[in-house]
Amino acid sequence: MKLDPKIPSGPLQQKWERYRLEMKLVNPANKRKFDVIVVGSGLAGASAAASLAELGYNVKCFCFHDSPRRAHSIAAQGGINAAKNYQNDGDSIYRLFYDTIKGGDFRAREANVYRLAQVSVNIIDQCVAQGVPFAREYGGALANRSFGGAQVSRTFYARGQTGQQLLIGAYQALQRQVGLGRCQMLPMTEMLDLVVIDGQARGIVTRNLATGEIASHAADAVVLATGGYGNVFYLSTNAKTCNVTATFRAFKRGAAFANPCYTQIHPTCIPVSGDYQSKLTLMSESLRNDGRVWVPKSKEDTRPPNQIPEADRDYYLERKYPSYGNLAPRDIASRAAKEVCDEGRGVGPGGKGVYLDFAHAIGRLGEKEIRERYGNLFEMYERITGEDGYKTPMRIYPAVHYTMGGTWVDYNLMSTLDGLFVIGEANFSDHGANRLGASALMQGLADGYFVLPNTLGNYFASSKQSKISHSHSEFRKTEDEVKARLQRLLSIRGRRTVNSFHRELGKLMWDKCGMARNEKGLSEALQRIPALRQEFWENVNVLGEGGELNQSLEHAGRLADFLEFAELLCLDALTRAESCGGHFREEFQTEDGEALRSDERFAFVSAWEYQGPDTRPVLHKEPLVYEEVKMTQRSYK
Amino acid sequence: MNVTLRVWRQKNSKTPGRFVEYQAKNIIPDMSFLEMLDVVNEDLIARGEEPIAFDSDCREGICGKCSAVVNGVPHGGHRGTTVCQLHMRHFKDGDRIVIEPWRATAFPVIKDLVVDRSAFDRIIQASGFISVSTGQAPEANSISIPRVVAERAMDAAACIGCGACVAACKNASAMLFVAAKNAHLGLLPQGQAERYRRAFTLVKAMDEAGFGSCTNTNSCEAVCPKEISVEFIARLNRDYAVALLRGSGREAASSAD
Amino acid sequence: MTSFSALYDSTLGKKYIMALTGAGLFGFVVVHMLGNLQLFLGPEPLNRYAVFLKSKPGLLWGARLGLLLLVFLHILTAVQLTLRNRAARPEKYDRSKPYRASYASRTLFLGGLALFAFVVYHLMHFTVGTVDPSYLKLRDAANRHDVYRMTILGFSHPGVSAFYIACMAVLCLHLSHGVGSAFQSIGFKNKQTAVWIDRVSKILGVVVFLGNSSMPLAVLAGILR
Structure with missing residues (x-):
């Protein structure tokens, strides 16, 4: 396997423009001859899917939900970044690019990130035209806020529901194409395997979740937009059904998986x-603007928070990071x-929590002001915990939130498998070792609206695809494998539930491969995961049949992939003997306990190639060449 | 605490369903309602019985996937709360809780508490959008939108498409869902070009999907987890009337391709 | 699809028909009540009013046919919508009471059917005279049809009066939801006006109830004789 990022030549600022000038185009009349499969509808x-259908390609879009609108992008709260510089505060494409590279701890590919910053401005235009009700100033102009410690206000938002609105x-753009008959939407259909013929991704095998029907779908290109793998930790802010199956199946079929150890933990x-x-709920980071984080100074202190005097409290963020204080990254x-x-x-049940206290802010600004700023978050907190955050400090704890790693892709967003494109959180490309707030929405839409529609056309125009139908023998073979696997899960009839295995895997991953x-x-x-996997395949109990809706069976299939993927994640974390971004190795820290990067040894992307069952995958390295920026150490003291 | 559940079990859309009683033991008040069901399901599997199928995903009240009628009320009847955010502390030891699926012809049961809500997608496919393709957008700030207008559009756009409005309505009417989409897009300047044609086509798709008519009982507003107002229904009624007067129906029929 | 067929084919169009015919019928109810309240002014004004109404047969029958058309459309559309609504929810919930929906809104259709039965009786009672043919033969001093006496006689049966009052209670319920609902159905409502429209709707329902019930009550109480 050779990793060729295919970065266009020329100065950073002109790469994307040059790419689009030089790329080959598909004749409009020929576009409908190309079949494209898009898996995922976030x-x-x-x-x-919408943009490709608008261009005239013959698109099939799959999602395992009852409706494409349920995809987990919907839960993003904060906002979306764009280098519009509407606030005249010195923002620019270059600054957004630089902030993203730096935020990613210098582990992202320069050219991709610059392109992301460039198209960010088009995203806002597109979304406004579609009717996304972004927050506005009284004068009617778009409002912005600063987010995630950025020094400029470049975040666009729609209340606390930006992800939902985007x-x-x-979704509406997609449904418009479905209504016009240019895109076929297949909801409640889960991709269970990728079909590769002559080294090219040529289709997928799916299961209809309502009827259990296994079917094959052939295409000239397959696009995976299947999100991240945070649920390998069982408890995360991800939705219950988020999983790694699509990208992991692709990995097993030959698409290299990059940087799986880059996982982001959200503090609030x-x-x-x-x-x-069953899952964890995120509260917007904005709470840290006014809340103060503390724990008792003594671990024997079991008094209720309100009875602990100031002198016995440890405001540890303010103590350790005097200049950033509670706003540390x-x-x-x-x-x-x-x-x-x-x-x-730690405070609260199990000692896994710290206080986020608004007493000072309420004293300073009044409860009314706090209610105006964060009312909905306080309500949400009360709904879940039954506690009133105005009267008693909230309790918070970090949780897995986003995964920066994913399928390795080149500048075209194509994986190491010809014809397999991977976009959004499912790929690894833009966030390096750590993602900045309000950048995930930007990347997902950049890939889908503006990058892929160009690069996919270039692929079709510059490579040769023979027509293949879904009756090709490779499809039959893959279908049989999928059916056999489902049948095996249904026939074990052991003594443990799928959920109990998932919980155990999650706890193991959180303890051994979590925040530190x-x-x-x-x-x-790495010792225990294979043992757990073996027990799973001998002792899991999946009831019911395969020919109807069977949520345990769905979960079991996804967990089976997590049980293999977890090993890859730990292996990557073990191999990367440095600390960077979301990957913190205790052995590699500065005297103050900060992440210690090793640019000489680890300034590369780790791309893992599958070698067969129970065989250690092979590591390929894509060196990260920085032409524009100089690597520096992050400091938030 | 211990509660008794009376749960609707239905193998598939063709087989008639029935209520089955289960005991939920050692329930902790801090559990969410769905976590309580998780616990019951773990017990059922241990006993060799098939777990109760129910929908949920984000479990934070935004994806709109969870759907259960609890004691006769969709989502359980707490203001602005989806059933995934409902917590067991609102119940008492010894309570008897009836759990049913959304019931509507347009939402056939797939299994147990899981229903097929693709009718909503078909409505959006008909005209729940602004017809703008990628790349056609003008500079974002060239469209000035007064703050109050953006906020009202956002009030309507907050709909999560869960279908509780249909489930609560005695006529299984989808008016609140359709009205919310009509208002979200129709309030904004970007949505004006298609405003009346959209209203006309949305209503046509809604009727074709087999939903009932609105008799203004306001049950929908009362159960809506996003507290969407029935005033948007009046707006849809208004827009539809204008559409009829303008002959938007003929326009819609002739431009459908 | 043309606008006219859409008016009839769509649920929203049908609701306009409900609202507009309902408005017409409500107008009639109010005018009818005001006319009848002349009962309290004595036989002379009431009997003169009755002659006036019948003085232009063309107009009278025009109005009667118009009313009949309104009633027909109102009921036909209601039946069609109700059948559709029942089909949309064939399987009931364990607990059938819809959440937070007022009693009036839930009983609109059944109340409407009851009112139709009342109207039929009312016509048989005072217009066609099926109940007691002698009512139509009553003459006052000026040899006009003695509507005043007919009404007094009609309401002096406690059972009949009780039936009338009960039906007016149903009408009150029907109007208290229906009037406000009509405004909603034709889109003439928003957050600010909704409160007032609903309040006025309830008040009008009560006013019609009190106005109409005052007549049988006054007869029973011996105030009118």
């Missing part, structure tokens, strides 16, 4: 309240919370 998938925009989530916990705030809880000073990792823990995880 921001990336829906925007890609997704609805893309509502803590776990018991073993039954996500990874730093998260690790600091873990540290104090590991010391035994070390060689010993990772090696231990």
Whole structure:
């Protein structure tokens, strides 16, 4: 396998323009002869499927939900970045590019990130035209806010529901194409395998979740927009059904998987309240603008928070990071919370929580003002915990939120498999080792609306595809494999539920490969995962039949892939003997406990190639060449 | 605490369903309603019985996938709360809780509590959009939108498409859903070009999907987890009347391709 | 599809028909009540009013046919919508009471059917005279049809009066939801006006109830004789 990022030549600022000038085009009359499969209907998938159908390609879009509008992009709260510089505060495409590269701890590919910053401005135009009701100033102009510690106000937002509104925009564009008959939408249809013929991705095998029917779909190109793998940790802010199956199946069929160890932990989530916990809920980071984070100074202190005097409180973020204080970046705030809880000073059930206290802000601004700023978040907190955040400090704890790693793609967003394109959170390309707030929505839409429609055309125009139908023997073979696997899951009839395995895997991953990792823990995880996987295949109990809606069976199939993928994640974390962004190795930290990067040894993208079952995958390295920016160490002191 | 559940079990859309009683034991008040169902399901699997199929995904009240009628009320009847955000602390030890699927001809049951809501997608496919293709957009700030207008559009756009409005309505009418989409797009300047044609086509698609008519009982507004107002229904009624007067129906029929 | 067929084929168009015919019928109810309230002024004004109404047979029958058309459309459309609504929800919930919907809104159709039955009786009672043919033969001093006496006689049966009052209660319920609902159906409502329209709607319902019920009550109480 050779990793060729196919970065266009020329100065950074002109690469994308040059690419579009030099790319080959498909004759408009010929576009309908090309079949494209888009798997996933979130921001990336829906925007890609809609845009490709508008261009005239013959598009089939798949999602496993009852409606494309349910995709998890919908849950993004904060906003979307764009280098519009509407606030005249010194923003520019270059600044957004630089902030993203720096935020990603210099582990992202320069050319991709610059292109992302360039098209960010078009995204806002497109979304407004579609009717996304972004927040406005009284004068009628678009409003912006600063987000995630950025020094400029470049974030566009629609209340706390930006992801929802952007997704609805893309969903409506997609539904318009469906209504016009230019795109076929297949809801409740889950991709279970990728079909590769002569080294090219030529289709997928799916299961209809309502009827259990296994079917094949052939195409000239396959686009995966299937999101991230945060649910390998069981508890995360991801939706319950988010999974790695599509990209992991592609990995097993030959598409390299990049940087799986780059996982982002979000510091302000509502803590776990018991073993039954099914998922974690994120509260907007904006809460840290006015809330103060603390724990008791002594671990023996069991008094209710209101009875702990100031002198016995440790405002540890303000203590450790005097200039950023409670606004320290996500990874730093998260690790600091873990540290104090590991010391035994955590609060709430299980000791896994820290206080986020608004008493001072209420004293300073009044409860009315706080209610105006964060009313909906306080309501959400009360709905879940039954506690009133105005009267008693909220409890928060970090949780897995986003995964920067994903299928390796080149500048065209094509994987190492010809004809397999991967977009949105599912690919690895733009966020390096850490994603900045309000950048995920930007990347998903950039890929779907503006990048893929260009690069996919270039692929069709410059390579040769023979026509293949879904009756090709390779499809039959893959279908049989898929059926056999489902049948095997249904026939084990062991003693443990799917959920109990998922919980166990999640706990193991969180303990050994969560916020902070070390060689010993990772090696231990690498020992225990195969054992757990083996037990799963011998002792899982999946009831019901395959020929109808069977949620346990769906979950079992997804978990089976997580049980293999978890090993890849730990292996990547073990191999990357440095700390960067969301990947923190305890052995590699500065004297102050900050992440210590090793640019000499690790300034590369790790792309793993599958070698067969129970065989260690092979690591390929794509060197990260920085032509424009100089690598520096992040400091938030 | 312990509660008794009376749950609708239905194998598929063709087989008639029935209520089955289950005991949910050792429920912790901090559990969400769906976590309680998770626990019940784990017990059922351990006993060799098929778990109760129910829809949910984000479990934070935004994806609109969760759908259960709890004691006769879609989402359980707490203001602005989806059933995934409903917590067991609102119930008492010994309570008897009836759990049913959304019931409507347009939402056939797939299994147990899971229903098929693709009728909503078909409505959006008909005209729940602004016809603008990628690349056609003008510079974003060239369209000035007064803040109040943007906020009202956002009030309507907050709809999560869960279908509780249909489930609550005695006529299984989808008016609140359709009216919300009509208002979201029709309030904004970008949506003016297609405003009346959109209203006309949305209503046509809604009627074809087999939903009932609106008799203004306002049950929909009362259960809507996003608290969408029935005033948008009046707006749809108004827009549709204008559409009839303008002959938007003929226009819609002739431009359909 | 043309606008006219859409008016009839769509649920929204049908609701316009409901609202507009309902408005017409409501107008009649109010005028009819005001005319009848002349009962309290004595036989002379009432009997003169009755002659005036019948003085132009063309107009009278025009109005009667118009009313009949309104009633027909109102009921036909209601039946069609109700059948459609029942088909949209064939399987009921374990608990049948819809959430937060007022009693009036839930009973609109059944109340409407009851009112239709009342109207039929009312016509048989005072217009066609099926109930007691002698009512139509009553003459006053000026040899006009003695409507005043007919009304007093008609309402002096406690059972009949009780039936009338009960039906007016149903009408009150029907109007208290229906009037406001008509404004909503034709789109003449928003957040600010809704409160007032609904309030006025309820008040009008009560006014019609009190106005119409005052007549049988006054007869029973011996105030009118």
